[in-house]
Amino acid sequence: MCPPVEETPANGQANGTNGDNGHPGYSAVRSTPTKHVSPYQPVGDFLSNVSRFKIIESTLREGEQFANAYFDLDAKIKIAKALDEFGVDYIELTSPAASEQSRSDCEAICKLGLKAKILTHVRCSMADAKIAVETGVDGLDVVIGTSSYLREHSHGKDMTYIKNTALEVIEFVKSKGKEIRFSSEDSFRSDLVDLLSIYSAVDKVGVNRVGIADTVGCASPRQVYDLVRTLRGVVGCDIETHFHNDSGCAIANAYCALEAGATHVDTSVLGIGERNGITPLGGFMARMIVADRDYVLSKYNIKKLKDIEDLVADLVEVNVPFNNYITGFCAFTHKAGIHAKAILNNPSTYEIISPADFGMSRYVHFASRITGWNAIKSRADQLGLTMTDAEYKECTAEIKKMADIKKITLDDTDAIIRNFHHNQVHNTNKPLLPDLTKDEAEKLNQVDQKIESVPEKRQLDATVEADAEDRANKKTRSTAA
Numbered sequence: 001m002c003p004p005v006e007e008t009p010a011n012g013q014a015n016g017t018n019g020d021n022g023h024p025g026y027s028a029v030r031s032t033p034t035k036h037v038s039p040y041q042p043v044g045d046f047l048s049n050v051s052r053f054k055i056i057e058s059t060l061r062e063g064e065q066f067a068n069a070y071f072d073l074d075a076k077i078k079i080a081k082a083l084d085e086f087g088v089d090y091i092e093l094t095s096p097a098a099s100e101q102s103r104s105d106c107e108a109i110c111k112l113g114l115k116a117k118i119l120t121h122v123r124c125s126m127a128d129a130k131i132a133v134e135t136g137v138d139g140l141d142v143v144i145g146t147s148s149y150l151r152e153h154s155h156g157k158d159m160t161y162i163k164n165t166a167l168e169v170i171e172f173v174k175s176k177g178k179e180i181r182f183s184s185e186d187s188f189r190s191d192l193v194d195l196l197s198i199y200s201a202v203d204k205v206g207v208n209r210v211g212i213a214d215t216v217g218c219a220s221p222r223q224v225y226d227l228v229r230t231l232r233g234v235v236g237c238d239i240e241t242h243f244h245n246d247s248g249c250a251i252a253n254a255y256c257a258l259e260a261g262a263t264h265v266d267t268s269v270l271g272i273g274e275r276n277g278i279t280p281l282g283g284f285m286a287r288m289i290v291a292d293r294d295y296v297l298s299k300y301n302i303k304k305l306k307d308i309e310d311l312v313a314d315l316v317e318v319n320v321p322f323n324n325y326i327t328g329f330c331a332f333t334h335k336a337g338i339h340a341k342a343i344l345n346n347p348s349t350y351e352i353i354s355p356a357d358f359g360m361s362r363y364v365h366f367a368s369r370i371t372g373w374n375a376i377k378s379r380a381d382q383l384g385l386t387m388t389d390a391e392y393k394e395c396t397a398e399i400k401k402m403a404d405i406k407k408i409t410l411d412d413t414d415a416i417i418r419n420f421h422h423n424q425v426h427n428t429n430k431p432l433l434p435d436l437t438k439d440e441a442e443k444l445n446q447v448d449q450k451i452e453s454v455p456e457k458r459q460l461d462a463t464v465e466a467d468a469e470d471r472a473n474k475k476t477r478s479t480a481a
């Protein structure tokens with residue numbers, strides 16, 4: 001379901017910044033609280049799990065495969081605790097068979113007593129499984145390549161061998177009282193008959209989940225839907241999914257998998273992982289809060305998202321992308337005049353996600369040539385200045401003019417509004433923006449001359465002058481009284 005965006009007014013603060021989100025020309029705005037029902041209600045489906053999915057968070061496994069990642073135990077503990085506070089269902093760790101440090105880190109994280117279940121990701125072999133069950137994990141995510149590419153060029157095993165090993169490992173792990181998932185690798189380039197036959201076999205011996213992995217990032221949402229839906233008809237156990245983002249479909253694929261009956265989705269913070277990574281936790285939350293806001297809010301502490309992303313970004317020494325879902329610096333910034341006007345009236349017009357749900361603020365960009373007079377009126381209001389509509393329009397025209405000759409900042413815009421207001425009230429002729437260079441002043445002069453020839457501008461001037469006269473008359477009257 002597409003829930004209404006419940007509006008909580010922006011508080012003018014952006015996660016500790018002073019309300020201008022660190023970017024010149026932007027300012028937090030307050031909007032009128034409104035409730036409205038979105039007309040976009042997706043059709044329900046008895047198979048769909050978009051309202052009851054679970055997250056397997058793999059920053060500490062897939063994320064360790066990110067080119068820049070090096071997590072020591074201290075970093076792993078910080079990430080694990082942050083993910084646990086966020087409320088992820090599972091935390092997946094690198095195989096303890098990878099190295100002695102990986103094994104002891106795995107044990108240390110199991111001892112933290114987190115609410116999230118701890119999994120480790122191991123090859124489908126008895127040797128790995130034996131090491132893993134001794135670490136204290138709640139479950140094992142077992143994986144083996146099933147595509148002809150991997151069978152030929154990676155492990156060199158045939159399907160009969162894979163099936164027999166899988167059954168042996170599953171039986172062993174279950175005998176130790178642990179959860180077990182069996183996953184193919186590169187599932188979308190594996191033979192469908194092979195896949196279904198092995199999944200059916202492991203389902204019969206009581207595996208907890210089977211996993212579908214788009215290891216190379218080639219799958220499209222439609223392919224995902226078809227494969228998961230087919231698999232749903234073959235197995236009774238849960239279905240976990242893992243999507244790489246090489247062709248940009250990782251979030252859409254995760255969503256389609258849930259629609260087709262998958263139950264678990266693998267994510268990592270900022271999507272970090274092998275190559276360009278997997279379904280990002282934040283982007284997945286953005287998708288799911290649009291699908292079922294109540295479920296997301298009831299399960300996950302999404303106000304922690306920005307902190308977790310900042311933590312991981314710091315640890316792997318990358319910046320959070322400008323266009324990141326939810327937390328990118330412009331994710332809730334509105335610039336065009338038409339958008340700003342509508343947002344100021346009712347944020348749902350141009351926002352499907354409420355920034356307040358994530359502890360974020362929305363911004364309206366005032367300092368540009370495409371700003372509108374409603375945005376300027378709102379900014380003047382924040383500055384405690386009142387003008388007539390005609391004056392706001394004239395002031396906006398001055399801002400646009402200035403933005404045509406140079407890149408202006410929020411401070412510049414505020415100065416123009418203040419000086420314009422001063423000139424109207426005191427009938428003075430202060431320069432709207434002091435300290436223009438000679439070149440800028442010349443350009444401004446040329447723009448002025450061009451605009452003088454525009455009839456609408458002359459008309460606007462006349463209205464503003466009439467307003468000013470009216471204001472002067474009122475003043476005289478009140479002074480006389």
Ligand SMILES: [Zn+2]
Pocket residue numbers: 062215242244273274278
């Ligand atoms: Zn992967």
